[in-house]
Amino acid sequence: MKKTFSARFLGILLGTALAAASDRAQAATPPIFSAITRSGFSHNDLAPHEWKRTVSNLLQRLFPGALVRESAEMVTMHLWEPMLKNGKILSPVQTIEFSVIEDLNANAFALAAHPEEGLAAQVKITRPLFDVVQNESELAFVISHEVSHIRHDHFSVQFPASMLTSSQRDRITRTHQRWELTADEEAVARMRGSNFDQLSSLEILDRLSERSAFLKTSCLHNHPALEERLENIKTSLLDQPVFGFETAPALHDR
């Protein structure tokens, strides 16, 4: 199988294989965050209307000016924020579709819009992620991280790795790593603006990395080391007084 360097899938941890999306209609259960203080969620109990309500509430809080609608299989957000690329405005408004897919790993990832095919940008959340997130703030971090990838057009053309020189591969890797740090920073800033608990960003990243067997056994080609992401977020948090952290250590080069 050809190995490709691609940013088509920008996961919160690692892009996963895209599983067939299916929303299983299931019996109604209590709102998914009601069980936080007990044992987290059981994704088997997660009915479509529950994740949709939760995600649309979060989006309305994170993006107050956006138009958020629930439909049969997804939540759609029309965001009156410009789509940026290298500081240039590509589009004044963005449409992003959020849906839940079946997958073995807890993850979320972004897919680029393809306007010529009439396809909006998408954020896919894998069902096991709802087992791992323990509160709204953690899910808010994951979602705003993915939206940042879309807003900044963090997508690159796919090339088979064999077509690239090692220095080209290194440059692509560094770019992808920088994108991850940027998306983390923007997610934390957005959480701050919407009064979510910013420390949750550290907790969910840490927990996701612990829970992901795939992450432990895979090379982190496109993602900076977890430690680097955590330190970067802590520095973002230190933009305002936050208790519980020591002074920010020296960070990566930019």
Ligand SMILES: [Zn+2]
């Ligand atoms: Zn990412």
